[in-house]
Each structure stands twice: as structure tokens, then as C-alpha cells.
Amino acid sequence: MTLNAYYELKAALALFGKEFSALQTEEQTRASDVARQYSAIEAVVLSSDEARGVCLAPGAVDGAIAEIRNRHPDEDSLAATLSHAGLTKQDLADALQRDLLVDAVMARVGAASGTVGDTESEIFYYTHLDRFHVPERRSARHILITINESYPDNTEEKALRRVEEIGKRLHSKPGRFEEQAIKHSECPTALNGGQLGEIRRGQLYAELDAVLFELKAGELSGPVRSELGYHLLRCDAIQPERTLPYAEVAESLRARLTEERAQRDAKRWLAGRLKQARATSTS
Structure with missing residues (x-):
């Protein structure tokens, strides 16, 4: 039956991310059980008094079809999926219409709660x-010089020396942090001036976390070693913990x-x- 084939496909994709025909026997049994539940829900919802007069918004079915199409690389892939399930595009449209009507009825029932x-x-x-309760958060930036003994400029000794030189420049001209991050940081955050965003305790490496949450707003750290390499941290702002x-x-x-x-x-x-x-x- 077309509707059952649709629900088997829907269940297979939801449970296993695969078409029903690609499932193992036990997986097919599970998907079939869920498909029967879908079918039972549809039957009782659409036959209820609450379903009377429920209509879909114009374009709702087309939007649902477009969403499914976007999950496939092209039209041929979608057609193959439907063919394997024994469905046509019209079958899909009809099944989606019923699916959306079920959602609309459930929304109507819920809305009655006030x-x-x-x-x-x-x-x-x-x-x-x-x-x-909102814990303390800190807006921060960093500059990272990685350690990699395979590269002459990134040995432990050279990485520390490089980050110390950057630190000296920043202590004399703190406003250059973003510029120095873009030029020298070996972290993807360099593209955004080293910005880490708003950080809560426990989100960074433990070594960085401990240093960042001791800095004052606007303060720059010395070199901090993590498993990635050496970092310079700047605390841009502090949002203290509070209850909203x-x-x-x-x-x-x-x-x-x-x-x-x-x-x-x-x-x-x-x-x-x-x-x-x-x-x-x-x-």
C-alpha cells in the first residue's frame, strides 16, 4: 500500500538514515513497527472531530517536498529513493499532505490549552x-604559536621565543592585538583577530581556562602552554555571574x-x- 510504503520510508530514514530496502531484517521489523504507529496516529487524528475544517497554508506541501528534495544531491537521487520505496512524486505529495494535516490538527488541539x-x-x-542562573562569562581573544618539532620555526624553543616577542610588542601597544593575531596566530581564529567569543569556565584547555579567569578586563597574559603550543590570552570583557x-x-x-x-x-x-x-x- 502506498501510504504504508511512505511511512516505512519515513521510519527507516528517521531511525537508521537509510532507505527501507537497504535495512537489515531486524531493522526492517523495527521500521515497520514504527510505520504502523505512524499510520495508527494518522487514522485517529484525521478521523477526529478536531480535524474538521483544518486546512493547510498555501504552498505547505510544496515546501515540504522542497525540503525533502534538498536532502538529495539531485532530482535523479530523489527519484531513485521514491522508486525503491514504490512511490511516485504524486504519492509523496499526497502522503505529505496527510502528514501535514496531522501536524495541523495536533497544533489545534494544543492551542486549545490556552x-x-x-x-x-x-x-x-x-x-x-x-x-x-547564568555563570560568569569572559570575552576573550588569543594568539597561538603551535609546537611541531618537524618545523624549525615551531620547535618548543622557537615557539616560546616567537610568542614572547609578540607579547613584548603587545605590552607596548595593546591595541595591536587583532593585527598581531591576523599576522602570526596559527589558529583558525586568526581570521577574526583571535576572537574566542564568550567563554564559560571549562570550555578551554585547563591551562588556558585557569589563566583567563584570573585576568582583569583588558589584561594580557604571558605565554601559556597547552598541548597545542603557546598562547597569549587577552580578556576583553567580564560578564559576572547573575540570576536573570x-x-x-x-x-x-x-x-x-x-x-x-x-x-x-x-x-x-x-x-x-x-x-x-x-x-x-x-x-
Whole structure:
């Protein structure tokens, strides 16, 4: 059956990243089980009262097809995938339409839960303050001279000497850090003036981490040895640890709690519909 072939293909790609026909026997069994679950969900959702009047936005199916096409190197590759599954492009379009309708009905069910208000979101905020704690972060740059005994300019001794010379120039003219990084750093970050971005503790090599979090804002380190080589670090700014105030997170928190409640209620609704369908089929 065409629809079952589509769901077997969908399950195979989701579970194993391969076409159904390329799966081992045990994998095919697993994918077939999931395909049957997809089919059961589709049947109960689209036959529900909540599905009445649900329509897709213009171009929704075309957009879904384009997304699938973009996962393939060319049209021939997509055609081969469909052929192996026993599907035509029209079969794919029809199946995607039903798939998208299922999503639309589930979204409608979830939306019926309503929007989480300030009182509920504030209660969540104050009972989960630890989730809104932001650890200290430091904006930093570095210059790296690698150690490689196979190259005369990158022996341990030469690498240290080179980074010390760069350090001397920067101590007399700190504003040249980005220029010196572009000219001399042997890290890909050199292209961006040695910028490491915002760093939290534990993100760098331990030796670098220990030095960076002792620097003051604007301060330059001496040579720091890591397994890569010798580094110069500059701490550009310090964002101290803090707990985000409710006013700063209120809007995004309400939206997240609303979405989570919608998903939870939609799953509960679906579970009830599936249970009812199973009971009806066995009676």
C-alpha cells in the first residue's frame, strides 16, 4: 500500500538514515513497527472531530517536498529513493499532505490549552530560580604559536621565543592585538583577530581556562602552554555571574511554558484517542 510504503520510508530514514530496502531484517521489523504507529496516529487524528475544517497554508506541501528534495544531491537521487520505496512524486505529495494535516490538527488541539499567564509563569520562575542562573562569562581573544618539532620555526624553543616577542610588542601597544593575531596566530581564529567569543569556565584547555579567569578586563597574559603550543590570552570583557530577573525572561518563559503545555495536552489527547481506537477494534 502506498501510504504504508511512505511511512516505512519515513521510519527507516528517521531511525537508521537509510532507505527501507537497504535495512537489515531486524531493522526492517523495527521500521515497520514504527510505520504502523505512524499510520495508527494518522487514522485517529484525521478521523477526529478536531480535524474538521483544518486546512493547510498555501504552498505547505510544496515546501515540504522542497525540503525533502534538498536532502538529495539531485532530482535523479530523489527519484531513485521514491522508486525503491514504490512511490511516485504524486504519492509523496499526497502522503505529505496527510502528514501535514496531522501536524495541523495536533497544533489545534494544543492551542486549545490556552496561553500561560503571568501568575503561572512567575510561580515557575521563582520555584526554578536555578534554571535562570547564568555563570560568569569572559570575552576573550588569543594568539597561538603551535609546537611541531618537524618545523624549525615551531620547535618548543622557537615557539616560546616567537610568542614572547609578540607579547613584548603587545605590552607596548595593546591595541595591536587583532593585527598581531591576523599576522602570526596559527589558529583558525586568526581570521577574526583571535576572537574566542564568550567563554564559560571549562570550555578551554585547563591551562588556558585557569589563566583567563584570573585576568582583569583588558589584561594580557604571558605565554601559556597547552598541548597545542603557546598562547597569549587577552580578556576583553567580564560578564559576572547573575540570576536573570523575571522581567528579562518573562516573555520567552511564557511562550516556552505555553508551548510545553500545548505539546503535553496534545500528547495526552492523542494517547486517549489511540486507547479508544484500540478498545473499539477489540470489542
